[in-house]
Amino acid sequence: MKYFVSPFNKKVKLKFPAKITIYDTTLRDGEQTPGVCLGTKEKLAIARKLDELGIHQIEAGFPVVSEEERKSVKKIANEGLNAEILALSRTKKEDIETALDCDVDGIITFMATSDLHLKHKLKLTREQALNVCMNSIEYAKDHGIFVAFSAEDATRTDLEFLKKIYKKAEDYGADRVHIADTVGAITPQGMEFLVKELKNFLKTGIALHCHNDFGLAVANSIAGLLAGAEAISTTVNGIGERAGNTALEELIMALLLLYNIDLGFNIKVLCELSKLVEKCTHMNVPENKPIVGKNVFRHESGIHVDAVLEEPLTYEPFLPELIGHKRKIVLGKHSGCRAVKAKLEEYGIEVTRDELCKIVEEVKKAREKGRFINDELFKEIISSVKGPVDM
Template sequence: MQYYISPFNKEEEYKFPKNITIYDTTLRDGEQTPGVCFSKEDKLEIARKLDQFRIHQIEAGFPIVSSREADAVKAIANEGLDAQIICLARTKRADIDKALDCDVDGIITFMGTSDIHLEHKMHIKRQEALNICMKSIEYAKDHGLFVAFSAEDATRTDLDFLKRTYSKAESYGADRVHIADTVGAITPQGITFLIKELRKVTNVDIAMHCHNDFGLAVINSIYGLLAGGSAVSTTVNGIGERAGNASLEELVMSLKILYGKDLGFKTKYIQELSELVAEKTKLGIPYNKPVVGKNVFRHESGIHVDAVIEEPLTYEPYLPELVGQKRQLVLGKHSGCRAVKAKLDECGFKVTNDQLCQIVKKVKESREEGKYIDDNVFKDIVRSIDANYVDL
C-alpha cells in the first residue's frame, strides 16, 4: 500500500519496545461517554469487529455496574475471540469476584492516588490506599487472573508515592501498571519524564491511559511508548468521558505511517469499525476527524483536484483504501475544469470544451447560491446547457 511522508521523520531515531499491546476500552470507558449505553448485542458486535481488526485486548466493561453489564461481559469472554478479554474492577473483593464470574482473562483494578482524589473522593490516607490496593492485587492473582493496576490520576500524584505504589504492585504480582492521565493534564515531555522515573523502580509493563482534554492523548501515548512504556489504552473514534480518550485509529495509523511501527492490525477494517461505533453510540463522526472523517479523502479545490487526479499522494499522506475509505472529488465553488471533466466522465456525459466551461461556471454559481452539488444537481446543470447524455 502506497504512502509518502516527510523524510525528516527519519532524521530522529525512535526506539519503541519490541512488543506493544493496544487494549481498547471502547466498551468500558467509551460507554462512559454521557448519553451512551450499549446493549449486550451492541457490545458483542463491536467486540467481534475489534477482534477482526486484531486488537490485542478488549476491556469489555465494568461487571459490578449491573447484572446486564456482567452478562454482556461474560458473553464477550465466551465468544471465542482471539483478543484477550479484560474488565474493570475496583479494589474490592466483590468486584473481583464478579469479574471471575464473567470468565474474563484479567482485570484492571484501580484507585485514585493523587492527594486530591484521596482527600475528596476516597477520604483516606496514602498508606490505607496502598494497603487496599495490594490486598486486591494479591487476591486477583491468587485466583489466576491477569492483573493490571491503574493509579487513577497518576499524572497529578506525588512522584515518590507513585513510585512506591507501582513498586509494591509489582512485588504483589501485578502484570502491568497503568498511568491514568485522568484529566489529560500531562504533556509529552511530562509523560517522558514520568515513565523514565518509574522505570527506575519497576520492570513490569507500563501502560498509558490518556484522556484528551487538551488534544494530547495520542501524542502522549506515543511519547510514553518511546520513553519505555509498552501498552496503550484506546477507544474507537476517541470517545470517552469529557473530551474522550486516545483515538484507536489515530494512534494506530500514526505509529504505522509516521513512525514506521506496524503492529499487524487489519487497518482495512478501520472505517467499518468507526462507523459501527458511531451507529451504536449515536455520536456522529466529525467530517474533519483524522483517518475516518468524510473529508479526509474528499477534494474540492481545483488546484488540489488537478494534482490528485494525476498523483493522489500530492494531497494525501496515504491511499484511502488502507483504512477502508474511498477518495471523492467534490464539486463546488473551487472546482476547475479537470474536476468537472472527471465527474462528466463518471456520469457518462460527452461535452464540448465550450460546454465544459459553461458547466464549470454553473457549478460555481449553484454552490455559491447554497446548493450542494450532488449527482442529481450536477446532472440537472449539465442537461440545462443541452449537453448530450451518453448512457454508459
C-alpha cells in the same frame, strides 16, 4: 502499501519497545461517554470487529455496573476471540468476584492516587489507599488471572507516592501498572519524564491510559512508548469521557506509517470498525476527524483536484484503500474544469469544451448561493446547459 510521508522522520533515531500491546477500552471508557449505552448485541459486534482488526486486548466492560453489563462481558469472554478479554474492577472483593464470574482473562483494578481525589472523592489517606489497593491485587492474583493496577489521576499525583504505590502493586504480583492521565493534563515531555522515572524504579510493564482534553492523547501515548511504556489504551474514534481517549485508528496509523512500527493489524477494517462504533453509539464522526473522517479523502479545490487526479499522494499521505476508505471529488466554489470533467466521466456524460466551462460556472454560482452540489443538483445544472441527461 502505497504511502508517502516525510523522509525527515527517519533522520531521528528512536527506540520503541520490542513488544507493544494495544488494549482497547471502547466498550468500557468509550461507553462512559455521556449519552452512550451499548447493549450486549452492540458490544459483541464491536468486540468481533476489534478482533478482526487483531487487537491484543479488549476491555469489555465494568461488570458490577449492572446485570446486563455482566452478561455482555461474559458473552464476549466466551465468544472464542483471539484477543484477551479484560474487565474493569474497583478495589473491592465483590467487584473482582463479579469479573471472575464473567470468565475474563484478566482485570484492571483502579484506585485514585492524587491528593485531590483522595481528599475530595475517596476520603482516604495515602496509607489507607495503599492497603485497599494491595488487598484487591492479592485476591485477584490468587485466582490466577492477569492483573493490571491503574492509578487514577496518576499524572497529578505526587511522584514519590506514585512510585510507592506502583512498587507495592508490583510486590503483590501486578502484571502491569497503568498511568491514567485522567484529565489529559500532561504534556508529551512530562509523560516522557514520568515514564522514565518509573522505568528506573519498577520491573513491571507500564501502560498508558490517556485522555484528550488538550488534544494530546495520541502524542502523549507515543511519547510514553518512546520512554519505555509497553502498552497503550485506546478507543475507536477516540470516544470517551469529555474529550475522549487516544484514538485507536490514529495511533495505529501513526505508528505504522510515521514511525514504521507494524503491529500486524488488519488495517483494512479500520473504516468498517469506525462506522460500526459510530452507528452503535449514535456519535457522529466529525468530517475532519483524522484517518476515518469523510473529509480526509475528499477534495474540492481545483488545484488540489488536478494534482490528485494525476497522483493521489500529492495531497494524501496514504491511499484510502489501505483502511477501507474512499476518495471523493466534491464540487463547489473552488472546483475547476478538470474536477467537473472527472465527475461527468463518472456518469458517462460527454460535453464540449464550451459546455464544460458553462457547467463549471453554474456549479460555482450555485454553491455561492448556499446550495450543496449533490447528484440531483448537478444533473439539474448539466441539463440546463446541455439538455436532459440520464445519470
